[in-house]
Amino acid sequence: MATYGEGDPPDNAALLCEFLRDEQPNFSGVWFTVFGLGNKTYEHFNETAKMVDKRMEELGAERIFPMGLGDDDANLEEDFMRWREAFLPKVTGQFGWELNTDAEGSRQYRLEWVEEGRPYFKGEFGRLTAYERPRAPFDVKNPYLSTVTENRELHGDESQRSCKHIEFDVSKARIRYDTGDHLGVYPTNDSALVEAIIQLLDFNPDNVFRLINVDEDATKRNPFPCPTTARMALTHYVDICAPVKSHVLRGISEYTSDEKEKAHLQLLSTASEEGLALYNTYIQKERRSIVDILKEHPSCKPDIDHLLELLPRLQARYYSIASSPNKQPDKIAVCAVVTEYDIGSRHIKGVCTNFLRDKPVESNVPIFVRKSQMRLPTRPNVPVIMIGPGTGFAPFRGFLQERQHFKELGKDVGAMHLYYGCRHPDHDYIYKDELEAFVDAGVLTHLECAFSRAQAEKVYVQNKLWQTKERIWDALVQGAHIYVCGDARNMARDVQNTLLRIIREVGGKSEDEAVNYFKELEKHKRYQADVWS
Structure with a gap:
């Protein structure tokens, strides 16, 4: 669970x-x-x-x-x-x-070939031709094939990374979203990796088949949309990039003719201390995918239908929506840092960010909206404190657009405090021009930027919070809501500790009183976090 x-x-x-x-x-x-x-x-x-x-x-x-x-x-x-x-x-x-230890190797699905000329799934979910004839409502089981209307780089020329701002047209979909929601994106796997598996296992990737559950009473009839081809399944439906699960290693070891390679795969799938330690290093830390395993164990030649049965489903990726429906009702914007790095001689690429990276305008991407718990106060005059370094700023772009909309309608808009952080103002300060425009328009009343690599001493958003501690406490006394978005491992924890320190030292609370005060903020949705690791 x-x-x-x-x-x-x-x-x-x-x-x-x-x-x-x-x-x-x-x-x-x-x-x-x-x-x-x-x-x-x-x-x-x-x-x-x-x-x-x-x-x-x-x-x-x-x-x-x-x-x-x-x-x-x-x-x-x-x-x-x-x-x-x-x-x-x-x-x-x-x-x-x-x-029965042999049961783990039993097949759950049987292979059935489909006669040539019959329609088959080519990336759709739920039903055939779902993308040609879309039907609402759109959700995780029925994504909408949207059109990319904008795809631009947010980082400066001196940045060694890439961060993309991407907008999707939903004008014909009747998709409704709220500021703070998430956008689900279904990626496709890198065609080079798909082709690598085809070459390594030497099979015809374009024959149409279906996998049918051997248990006729099972509610899950197929492991992924069927009928389809192996090329379509490897491209759209199974995860070929994630570190390989132990049961997959166990399953494919039976197709390995070299005894040394077979023993290695079996050890990796064993829950012994030696096996677990090897799995943690060789698979988990070094991020070896099924493509890596097949390359490094050349005598391992699993039947493609069994491999497809064993591999986990390719899941949607979620991004905080970076727009407001009041400003952009027919478009949904997201921003994402492209993930890629090297481990030894292997180049590791994030599935979805690299899928989106070079998507041209007018190309299509399957999307849907997932509701979030992070919401602006219903009254626009309530002050808000937003803490979001890097792409953690995404939902706050939507918040600022929302408040700007109310301000343009002549409504009283509360103070908006933004604590934004990045490495260097000339490298990865995303949406800089927009933020300055929000300040000039009086929508963003306080902008605090923390640059971690622009000077000798690193400065983070929690440092800026402490430097403006009196203003933070005054805003809390006035009923401000706090929002945190971004890294869960370090930033969110450090921000929370800094807020507790402000409550204690500026608010005059004891340790226990500060903790209880913070819990009350959470209870009344005055402290909300959308974080990831």
Whole structure:
């Protein structure tokens, strides 16, 4: 059970969590256990899993095994493998079952070829021809094939990185969004990596097939939209860039003819101390994908249909929307830093940011809106404090557009404090001209910029907060709302600690009083964070 954002469940678990919270079913006689997928850099670490575990017990179910908490900031795969190794003997012993170790290699889907000339999925989700004949509502299962109307570079010429501002046309989609929402983007895999797998495994990528669940009663009939071709599946539906999961390594080891290579793959998929340590270094830290594994184990030649069954689905990526529907009702803007780096001789590229990087105007991208909890106060005269270094500024661009709209309507608009940070004012100061225009228009009343590499001493947003501590406290006394967006690992934590220090030292609160004050801010949605690691 995963957790994202402010302790929220993922989309596919929202109804279950709502049912468990709001209803009172009798679960006596039901056995359960929970494994959580979370990240310790987030304040609400594994909150959804903890809620489900607690409610199941309260509703009468019996916990057969203690809850496991996976930490994606460390090694989620190792956490699960260790938990599973203890869980399986417990559950088999409890019910008197015999653990069938061969079952892990059993196929869940059977291959069926489709006759030539029949229609097949070419990147759509949900139904064939969904992009040619779109039907609302649009969501994670039914994205809208939008048109790119703008794609421009935000970083300066001296920056060694790239940050893109991209706008999507939604005028014909009846897509509604609110300032602070997220945009889901479905990327496609790099065609060079797709071609590499085709060459390494030497198969015809354009034959049409379907994979059908061998369990006729299963609710999940296919692992991805079928019928399709292997080329389409590798391009649109399976993740070929992420570090390879242990069960994939175990599955493909059976297709490896070289005994040394086979033993290496099997060790990587084993929950022994040696296997876990090797997996953590070779796969996790060095970010080896299925393409890397096939290249480095040349005798490994899995059947493509089995490999496609084993690989995880390619997931949508989410970006904070950087526009306001009151200013841009027919367009949605996002901004993103392009992810790419080297590990040894291998060049690692982020799937979605590199997919978006060179998307030309008039090209198409599947998108949908996911609602967020981060909202401006309903009254536009309430002051706000926005803290967002780098692309963490994205939702605040929407906030500023929203307040500018109200100001142009003649409404009383509250003070807006922005704490923005980047490395250097000439390299990666995004939206600089727009921010200066917001200041000139009287919409942005206080702009504090922290540049970490423009001078000898590094300056971060938390340093700017402390330098203006009296103004921050005065704004809080006046009912200001605080918003934080960006890095969860360091920035968000440092900002929170600085705010607590301001509450103590400027507000005259004790340690406990400051903590309680901050909790009240959170409770009343006066402190909201949209952070990631």
